[in-house]
Amino acid sequence: EVGFVPRSDIRRYNVSGRYRPLGRHPWIRRYSFGPQFSYLTDRDGVLQTRDIEISLFVNLEVGDWIGLRYRHRFERLDESFEIHEDIDIPVDDYSFGGFSLNLFSSQSRRISVRGSAETGNFFGGTRTRFSTDVGFKLSHRLTVEVDYEINRVDLPQGDFLTNGLGNRFIYSFNPDLYIRGFVQWNSKDEMVGGNFLINYKYRPGSDIYLVYNQVWDTEDGLDQKQHSVQFKTTYFWNR
Numbered sequence: 001e002v003g004f005v006p007r008s009d010i011r012r013y014n015v016s017g018r019y020r021p022l023g024r025h026p027w028i029r030r031y032s033f034g035p036q037f038s039y040l041t042d043r044d045g046v047l048q049t050r051d052i053e054i055s056l057f058v059n060l061e062v063g064d065w066i067g068l069r070y071r072h073r074f075e076r077l078d079e080s081f082e083i084h085e086d087i088d089i090p091v092d093d094y095s096f097g098g099f100s101l102n103l104f105s106s107q108s109r110r111i112s113v114r115g116s117a118e119t120g121n122f123f124g125g126t127r128t129r130f131s132t133d134v135g136f137k138l139s140h141r142l143t144v145e146v147d148y149e150i151n152r153v154d155l156p157q158g159d160f161l162t163n164g165l166g167n168r169f170i171y172s173f174n175p176d177l178y179i180r181g182f183v184q185w186n187s188k189d190e191m192v193g194g195n196f197l198i199n200y201k202y203r204p205g206s207d208i209y210l211v212y213n214q215v216w217d218t219e220d221g222l223d224q225k226q227h228s229v230q231f232k233t234t235y236f237w238n239r
Helices: none
Strands: 010-016 028-042 047-060 065-077 081-084 087-089 092-104 111-122 125-137 142-155 158-174 177-186 191-203 206-217 223-233
Touching: 081 142, 081 158
Parallel strands: none
Antiparallel strands: 010 028, 028 047, 047 065, 065 092, 081 087, 092 111, 111 125, 125 142, 142 158, 158 177, 177 191, 191 206, 206 223
């Protein structure tokens, strides 16, 4: 996400709740309404980030969801950071918010679509964001998804546009063994990242994971920047 600020040595408090009454109309299955609150401080208790979100979603009888969300954020920056090439967000306290419209079609369909449109204030300027994700169930074993995101950011320090494109697949051999792949490109860093995972559940609660990651720089051709292989196993012990 554009504007992500990593921090360490923090304390985080999260509170959320949902009210989910049944619908009274023949075409509405359920409503879902509620807030979500996140509060981050440093070790001295000084506020660093406050994130308040409230949303209303409607679940239609056909399985689709449609919803509105309002999000308000406070960010205290102790250090400036580069949000885009030659564009820095200076040290200051920032308070900004925005609205988003979200649509999710039923995952039970052979072709499913998720989409979001968001606009609002952003670090002293404005941001408009559109994203979409299309999933294809090619068989009961294979699912392929393609997603695209565009951000238009206008700041006092300058304006910029970012694009992101991703593709993922999941293939299930059986309930205990599946493989998953993901490839993503973004125009901000001019990087392509790939991820490949094998997950085998050899007994209930116990898994084996094998993960391969690779990153390419696309600024001047296709240059491999890094790659890694990771292995992880879990074992559930029940006496």
